[in-house]
Amino acid sequence: MASVMEIFLPNLGFGWSPSAWMYLFIALWLHRYTRLLVHCVSHWVYKSKPIPSKPTFTADDVTVIIPTIHNVFEELRPSLLSILACNPHVLMLVTTTEKQAALEKLARSLPHPNVQVYSTPIANKRLQVCEALPKVTTKITIMADDDVTWPSTLMPWILAPFEDPKIGGVGTCQRVKRVWEGDWSTRIYNWLGAAYIERRNFEISATHNIDGGTSCMSGRTGAYRSEILSSHDFLEGFKTEKWGKYILNADDDNFVTRWLVSHQWKTWIQYERECELETTLENSTKFLYQCSRWARSNWRSNWTSLVKERYVLTQQPWCTYALHIATFTSLAFLFDPLIIFALWKGTADWDMESRKQALWAQIIFVFGFTKVVKLMGLFRRNPSDLMFLPVSIVFGWGHGLIKLYALSTLKMTSWGSRADGDTNDDIRLTPRPKRAMSLTTPPGGDLVRYRMTEKVVSEWQEPRRPQAVRMNTHPAKGIKPHVTFSLLEHPSG
Numbered sequence: 001m002a003s004v005m006e007i008f009l010p011n012l013g014f015g016w017s018p019s020a021w022m023y024l025f026i027a028l029w030l031h032r033y034t035r036l037l038v039h040c041v042s043h044w045v046y047k048s049k050p051i052p053s054k055p056t057f058t059a060d061d062v063t064v065i066i067p068t069i070h071n072v073f074e075e076l077r078p079s080l081l082s083i084l085a086c087n088p089h090v091l092m093l094v095t096t097t098e099k100q101a102a103l104e105k106l107a108r109s110l111p112h113p114n115v116q117v118y119s120t121p122i123a124n125k126r127l128q129v130c131e132a133l134p135k136v137t138t139k140i141t142i143m144a145d146d147d148v149t150w151p152s153t154l155m156p157w158i159l160a161p162f163e164d165p166k167i168g169g170v171g172t173c174q175r176v177k178r179v180w181e182g183d184w185s186t187r188i189y190n191w192l193g194a195a196y197i198e199r200r201n202f203e204i205s206a207t208h209n210i211d212g213g214t215s216c217m218s219g220r221t222g223a224y225r226s227e228i229l230s231s232h233d234f235l236e237g238f239k240t241e242k243w244g245k246y247i248l249n250a251d252d253d254n255f256v257t258r259w260l261v262s263h264q265w266k267t268w269i270q271y272e273r274e275c276e277l278e279t280t281l282e283n284s285t286k287f288l289y290q291c292s293r294w295a296r297s298n299w300r301s302n303w304t305s306l307v308k309e310r311y312v313l314t315q316q317p318w319c320t321y322a323l324h325i326a327t328f329t330s331l332a333f334l335f336d337p338l339i340i341f342a343l344w345k346g347t348a349d350w351d352m353e354s355r356k357q358a359l360w361a362q363i364i365f366v367f368g369f370t371k372v373v374k375l376m377g378l379f380r381r382n383p384s385d386l387m388f389l390p391v392s393i394v395f396g397w398g399h400g401l402i403k404l405y406a407l408s409t410l411k412m413t414s415w416g417s418r419a420d421g422d423t424n425d426d427i428r429l430t431p432r433p434k435r436a437m438s439l440t441t442p443p444g445g446d447l448v449r450y451r452m453t454e455k456v457v458s459e460w461q462e463p464r465r466p467q468a469v470r471m472n473t474h475p476a477k478g479i480k481p482h483v484t485f486s487l488l489e490h491p492s493g
Contacts, residue, residue, distance in 0.1 A: 022342075046205045051160045143222055144221045158172060170267065174278070177279065188388065208268060261312060
């Protein structure tokens with residue numbers, strides 16, 4: 001390795017001294033790996049909220065809302081049965097008008113007395129959710145995707161954090177349904193999806209344990225206080241979120257997360273096997289479309305959090321650094337080699353043996369620790385997954401390119417990964433309505449200003465006196481208060 005570095009790198013110093021390169025190495029190393037080391041400790045000591053002996057909320061206090069536009073509703077049966085096994089008070093299914101009859105047929109065959117079906121004219125998750133929310137009568141609402149499988153033990157665990165009156169939303173840990181048979185391509189994409197979710201479990205548990213923050217409460221399954229979701233302000237904002245000059249009808253789970261932060265509600269994650277749901281991701285090249293869609297959502301939402309709303313800056317300082325800012329700097333294909341290169345140039349005045357030891361220490365740290373530690377849950381569960389580790393490393397570098405592609409295509413909102421996912425995609429990002437001409441300020445710099453005065457009319461004539469902006473609510477007998485407006489002169493007049 002040292003000889004290779006000597007061949008290719010000595011003439012790329014850009015005129016910097018070894019000390020300058022060493023300072024760069026230290027700065028990059030601390031920026032990239034401090035958050036990882038802190039997250040490791042935080043994740044390892046993370047504890048879920050325990051189930052209380054006398055819970056305030058039970059399954060009978062829960063309404064589950066599932067928006068769906070699936071083309072074959074019968075395929076949803078296993079997922080819906082797993083949810084109904086947790087005995088929610090109501091299950092609300094929301095689809096499009098043309099699919100309502102087919103969904104009602106499925107609903108009638110389900111073993112639950114209170115499965116309700118609603119519809120909207122167009123396929124859009126935000127609008128479908130808003131169709132159901134005003135009809136919720138329970139104290140807790142769970143929003144879920146149509147492809148998740150719940151464990152029968154989920155309900156008491158997901159409700160436990162709500163014993164804290166400041167908790168507004170609760171999420172769960174997740175796992176991907178594994179494919180153990182099939183061609184290598186299918187198994188590789190399946191494992192990449194499983195690794196993606198495992199890293200997410202690691203991150204959200206770690207950040208919640210530090211300052212209670214997260215970049216996004218997953219829309220696959222999330223429990224919220226109904227008073228939050230059913231409020232007029234939330235529903236209005238949910239339907240009219242703005243992105244630049246557009247109305248954004250994608251990224252619904254990001255909006256909910258930011259709403260909780262901006263309204264000082266806390267969130268929590270239940271990291272327990274009894275609360276671990278199973279989901280499905282694409283097992284083909286369509287997985288790359290999913291990654292690009294998630295990356296676009298992250299770019300849009302993190303920019304909104306940091307620049308437009310800015311609540312995270314004071315409420316969640318650690319997440320601001322470790323999650324939101326990291327979106328703009330976590331490009332492994334760039335930083336991994338740059339850190340190694342800076343270390344090599346920064347040790348130019350060391351003896352060769354020490355340089356090689358430092359170089360190998362960094363390489364082992366990168367590939368033996370940083371690329372492995374977040375996936376230990378997968379490896380403990382299935383040791384044979386170790387054979388996919390090289391694929392994970394290469395994909396991690398390629399994912400940086402996906403992020404850059406997503407950054408250049410922020411106006412795209414299509415799924416690209418499921419046949420029914422792009423129905424009515426054209427309304428997910430629509431131009432904002434133009435301001436009505438009647439509200440436009442007239443030309444010129446002058447504004448019409450009015451001053452409220454009080455004229456006292458009585459049997460004896462008193463000179464009219466300008467008064468403060470108030471009304472005489474207790475007039476003397478025989479005196480009639482009268483409010484008038486007088487046109488003020490322009491200040492320059």
